[in-house]
Amino acid sequence: MFDEIQCGLGRVGNWCGWKAIAPEVMPDAVSWAKGIGGGFPLGATWLRAKPMQKSDGSQTQLCDLLQPGSHGTTYGGTPLACAVSLAVLQTIEDDHLVERAAKLGRFATGQIKKIRGVREVVGKD
Numbered sequence: 349m350f351d352e353i354q355c356g357l358g359r360v361g362n363w364c365g366w367k368a369i370a371p372e373v374m375p376d377a378v379s380w381a382k383g384i385g386g387g388f389p390l391g392a393t394w395l396r397a398k399p400m401q402k403s404d405g406s407q408t409q410l411c412d413l414l415q416p417g418s419h420g421t422t423y424g425g426t427p428l429a430c431a432v433s434l435a436v437l438q439t440i441e442d443d444h445l446v447e448r449a450a451k452l453g454r455f456a457t458g459q460i461k462k463i464r465g466v467r468e469v470v471g472k473d
Contacts, residue, residue: 349377353391357383358440361450376410386436390429 355365357380362368366375376398381391395411402408425433440446457471 349379350375351379353379353381353383356380357437358446358449359383361446361453363446384433384436385429386432386439388429388432388436390425390433392425392433 350366352365356378357363359365360368364378366373366378374396376396378394379391380394384390384392395413398410400408400410400413402413453471457469460466460469460471
């Protein structure tokens with residue numbers, strides 16, 4: 349499971365933060381919060397469609413393991429929270445903020461490399 353609460357949803361120049369450093373990896377689960385609500389308390393978890401065997405021997409998909417009502421959450425998807433999230437995600441998309449984050453990251457990396465005495469900069473060019 350990847351925890352993208354701090355780095356997901358476009359902050360590192362990709363909707364999925366892990367893709368900026370390991371695009372070949374596909375996690376079984378990803379957690380998101382903070383950015384998904386733009387400051388409004390909301391969290392989300394994504395589980396991929398991956399076959400798995402339950403303890404009783406039956407088969408299911410990982411993404412189908414948690415059914416409605418089978419788990420609780422601190423920042424559950426209330427109608428208001430979901431409306432806020434949709435507005436936040438639409439703004440990220442409409443204002444091209446993922447692309448802007450990638451561009452600014454490249455700019456910052458380039459500028460830091462120019463600073464006298466800096467020997468190494470780890471980042472995406």
